[in-house]
Amino acid sequence: MREVFPEPAAELIFLLEAEGEPELAASVHDLRLVGECGCRDDFCQSIRTSDQPRGQPYGSGHRNVSLSPAEGMLILDVVDERIVYVEILFRPPMRRRVAPE
Template sequence: MKHDTNQEAPLVREVFPDLVDELAALLEAEGERELAICVRDVRLVGPCGCGDDFCQSIRTVDRPRGRPFGPGHRCVPLLPSSGDLILDVVDGRIMYIEILGRPPLRRHGQPEQGR
């Protein structure tokens, strides 16, 4: 029986609710209604892992690193008020949330800093 680590990973909305709210609103604004609904159920499988200080990207599925997404892949660039938010989507499933050049993400329950 295959072990599915995706089901054990926390939902992104539970860890970074503000991010998911922003993504849902931006997706709605871009006419991506299905993805706006789906983004509420993506899991935080892990960080990007690149080590760049400007990157806070999130892996939402467990897949081999460095391999292309393959057929059915598309990038969905969004227009946030700061930095870059880009989704990698395969056949309607959000595979990766690219978060670049943005203020540090606030975890649920973490107080705001510097305001």
């Protein structure tokens, strides 16, 4: 994630550390982008960082971590202390890092 969206990744790390979640903050360095939300709402830029489970959403070991960004909403789905989904709502469009030619 941080190679594609470095600013949002840095913000996640900062907010998680401020929230007392140092282990989750450290895990942001290794988050991979699996897919976009797909809801097509213009206020949503949420991303999956893990394959979606079959059947019931997430099950045991799941918790939400609500962060307090300066703008919009950031809510993480965490399963067994691993970030599996980053809900990104009502925020300015994220800019992808462009690979150098």
